[in-house]
Amino acid sequence: MFNSLSDRLTATFKNLRGRGRLSEADIDATVREIRRALLDADVAVPVVREFTAAVRERALSAEVSGALNPAQQVVKIVNEELVEILGGHTRPLSFAKVAPTVIMLAGLQGAGKTTLAGKLSLALREQGHTPLLVAADLQRPNAVTQLSVVAERAGVPVYAPHPGNQGAETDVVIGDPVGVARDGVAFARDKQHDVVIVDTAGRLGVDQVLMQQAADIRAAISPDEVLFVIDAMIGQDAVATASAFLEGVDFTGVVLSKLDGDARGGAALSVAKVTGRPIMFASTGEKLTDFEVFHPDRMASRILD
Numbered sequence: 557m558f559n560s561l562s563d564r565l566t567a568t569f570k571n572l573r574g575r576g577r578l579s580e581a582d583i584d585a586t587v588r589e590i591r592r593a594l595l596d597a598d599v600a601v602p603v604v605r606e607f608t609a610a611v612r613e614r615a616l617s618a619e620v621s622g623a624l625n626p627a628q629q630v631v632k633i634v635n636e637e638l639v640e641i642l643g644g645h646t647r648p649l650s651f652a653k654v655a656p657t658v659i660m661l662a663g664l665q666g667a668g669k670t671t672l673a674g675k676l677s678l679a680l681r682e683q684g685h686t687p688l689l690v691a692a693d694l695q696r697p698n699a700v701t702q703l704s705v706v707a708e709r710a711g712v713p714v715y716a717p718h719p720g721n722q723g724a725e726t727d728v729v730i731g732d733p734v735g736v737a738r739d740g741v742a743f744a745r746d747k748q749h750d751v752v753i754v755d756t757a758g759r760l761g762v763d764q765v766l767m768q769q770a771a772d773i774r775a776a777i778s779p780d781e782v783l784f785v786i787d788a789m790i791g792q793d794a795v796a797t798a799s800a801f802l803e804g805v806d807f808t809g810v811v812l813s814k815l816d817g818d819a820r821g822g823a824a825l826s827v828a829k830v831t832g833r834p835i836m837f838a839s840t841g842e843k844l845t846d847f848e849v850f851h852p853d854r855m856a857s858r859i860l861d
């Protein structure tokens with residue numbers, strides 16, 4: 557995902573190697589290179605601005621003494637600032653004191669919500685939890701069927717509005733997604749599932765009806781976590797999309813999907829900072845096991861590798 561950004565930053569740092577104390581002009585030149593590299597990687601402008609200002613200030617006031625030479629010091633500062641914009645530290649799922657823990661998924665159509673439902677439920681099952689998936693995406697043809705397929709692959713049950721989940725749905729709105737979500741959570745409580753993951757509808761673009769529906773579902777089920785799933789390849793649209801979901805539904809954490817792609821990855825580097833919500837998981841492929849807890853420090857190291 558970050559090959560090009562990684563190469564650019566490495567080249568920038570290489571120019572500093574073997575230097576003694578860096579002048580203000582050296583630091584400014586370096587910061588300019590970093591700024592261009594980040595902008596070319598589609599990182600949001602305000603994030604780039606804040607990032608480069610912090611790097612500049614810290615580089616100017618860095619002590620030359622110690623074990624690190626000036627070039628290493630700049631790398632260290634950039635690394636720490638990257639960790640910072642990625643959210644600082646790993647944020648684990650917060651489980652409810654009284655089961656079930658309710659996790660709601662939100663995001664645009666195609667972002668990777670349904671796939672994530674499978675990945676997360678598999679990971680939770682492997683940790684000894686007993687998740688239930690709830691199909692509250694009644695908007696898209698086949699969404700219920702798709703979730704059922706994913707649930708079967710993950711080995712977890714699904715609560716769906718269709719008897720037998722035969723995929724008989726059409727592209728009309730079937731039933732009431734808020735009611736299905738509420739009933740699904742009640743069903744989970746009744747059947748003693750300790751986690752319930754509610755998949756919701758997504759549209760191709762941010763849309764008020766969808767947003768209201770997601771907000772209504774949120775209000776009906778009072779989730780412990782609302783995970784906003786975003787395709788890391790959407791580039792500059794990431795900020796507007798994330799902000800719209802933050803305002804419309806509010807979410808407690810972000811899941812970056814398609815981090816295995818070869819796009820520029822600005823979403824990954826912008827969303828936590830812009831929304832103030834932590835990136836909790838990363839989705840890195842189509843298989844249910846292509847899924848990891850997001851660690852800001854590891855991601856920063858990967859970028860600066």
Ligand code: GDP
Pocket residue numbers: 663664665666667668669670671672758813814815816817839840841842846
């Ligand atoms: P939803 O509309 O948000 O539920 O999105 P889906 O889960 O149906 O995913 C849309 C498409 O993206 C599907 O073809 C998935 O297989 C694919 N997909 C989901 N997550 C990933 C990922 O992390 N990497 C890749 N390469 N593809 C993914």
